[in-house]
Amino acid sequence: MVVETPTGGTADGSAEPGDDKLGGRLSRRRLLVSGLVAGPALAALHEALPHQGIHTVLGGEQHPAALAATGHGSSHASTTSAPSAATDAHLNGLGTAGATFRGGAAVDHRANGFNPTEILRDFDYGKTTRLPSGRILREWQLIASDKEIEVAPGVKFPAWTYNGRVPGPTLRCREGELLRIRFVNGSAHPHTVHFHGLHPSAMDGVPGAGDGIIDSGKSTVYEFNAEPFGLHLYHCHVSPLAEHIARGMYGTFIVDPKEGRPDADEMVMVQNGWNTTFDAEGNQLYAVNAIPFHYVNEPVQVSRDELVRIYLVNILEYDPINSFHVHGNFFNYFPTGTSLTPTEFTDTVIQGQAQRGILEIRFPNPGQFMFHAHKTEFADLGWMGFFEVG
């Protein structure tokens, strides 16, 4: 492994186990995404220059744009150790640049029936009617179904879903409204919908309460008031509970405060995992909004200096904690969103399962900024992405 040092010289990184822990990681991952975004340009570079040089560069730290500008090439090629260049001539050199699926490929969103880029800003306000009392009645329909999802390119997972997508629809309402959720179980398995929030016992969506377990082909209606305001979630509560969650039966439930929140570019991020081996011991894939590395392939587009509000939920099963970290920026954190006053100004939060919170962030600088679980193992297993600040 040959590492380009800032001074332009090279150092043999293989002798230095800790060489890529700090600055190297950031810049390499930025490099990776720059490469994916600037795909055609990079491909052209790839064709135009000797492979040896390109792979040195991809394994190194320099930005492709800077590369193109300085007309590197032969100098880098000459510093590459011969065996390395010879043996990885056919790979695209992402090994040191960051974790990736094979060839940086993406899943078939069309076949999946949902795209995380669309899920990001997709808030489902349901159907509203005004009751004689003047109060708003808000209604949704959730349909459970069994569906095979491509969770990584070429890897199919037999998921259980709400409305055919994972995470399920982001249900959004306003504090004080009357909520009515009709649940139809079109899955072959028994399910419920259990909401986090305040509600009567019969509306808890657990076995033995109200209609209890909703068998395949049956339906029920959950009805309760929208309270307290904040960021909540819903999920199936049939045993084995861990499996019903791990299979994909969860979604976000947002109750806006009566007075609302300041205008912002709003998005929802549900941190989840896929235990593809069904061994109930950790996960093989980690993601926000179901598809690992998705926001590496399609960075989240945001505007410079505009307020961005992220509704961040952790539903990860089989692992005790999850976390969210953004590079180069800080955010105000509102745990569970139940207060309008932030508790912390930070760049990293930790969440256990079902913990959630609202992040408010302004990006002062343009460019790409990575975000990922700062449980870095999860990041390398798919839970990473980029903000593209335009």
Add this chain to the structure above:
Amino acid sequence: MEAHAQQPAADRSETSDASALSKLPLWVVAGGVIALILAVLLTIAVVGDDTLPDRLGPPIEELAVERTELSPNRIELTVRNTGPDPVQVAQAFVADAYVDFEGADDPIGRLGSETVALDFPWQEGQPYLVSLVTSTGLVIEHEIPAAVATPEPDGGLFALMALLGLYVGVIPVTLGMLLLPAMRRFRPDWIRLVMAVTVGLLALLAVDATLEGLEIAGASGGAFGGAELVLLGAGIAYLALTGVDRFLRGRRERAEGAGAGGGQLALMVAIGIGLHNMGEGLAIGSAYAIGELALGAALVVGFAIHNTTEGFAIVAPLVREQPSLRRLAGLGLIAGAPAILGAILGASVTNSELSALLLGLGVGAVVQVIVQIAPAMKDSAGRTLDALTTAGIAGGMIAFYLTGLLISV
């Protein structure tokens, strides 16, 4: 009466039918039977699927890693599908990080083999867990105990392996053979003792090689069988050497009218030990290739002491003969040189199934040698086991065990 008359007539017609069949040429009968068998098998192959239900469970996906090659920033695994169903390697992660890789673009069919080359900046000496994720989400794991660059199979490697083979095979065996002049002066009882020690040495050698073979076989994925390969090798070697022995003995008897001579026995011992040393060389070579072999004086001296006992076993049957130096050298080469071949094979193309088979061959050969030597332990009364020979056998086993402690591959 009529009934009586008809009965014999019926008998006659049956016997004439049978004789008609027996008059057909053999190849027609055999060909007909084979054709019938083929037709039935073909029918089963065609309609069998339709008559049987599908399997109840999910597809069974198995991959055995047959070879691991490491070069800078790259891990190459040669995998073989040892299960009944095709396996599609969809993604791969190393040490809990997804990596890019090449190879195995299409599903791997039963017994099919593919090489996947993973792009990963591994660090020397660290352990790694390589995980291949199949299209169904199954994870097939392969452990690399300590990452070390795989040596290039070039002239330098071959020369090094040849030198190793020379150190651990040829030289020690030749050294052991130097005991011959001393042994010549032994009284008959001492000769019996020498033979008993040899049997003891070889017996533990056979046990040792069997255990090693089974261990290696157990580690393999088993596409071509595991433990049975060791036993198959042992059986084949035993039968083949017995056959060769009987053939040579028959020729000798016709030529000289004498029984098996010490010279022939020595040759059989040399062949047996040679086969064993090939397996030993293989183990050394493959240990070197994965960086597990600590080269150096300890290894060489350990092997020298250990394998000197083998040379002793070869010359033991020759105490009453006057073999030429050339012949002795030939025996030494037969017994020692296969270690060179084994080491080269082990370092370049080895897979665990081949190692298991070769170790098995060595076991069969050694057992056959024991059977050959045993008669030489007989006393004047014709007893094989007495106080002297039992002590000798035990001594031989203990000597092999203790010298074996000096080496660990």
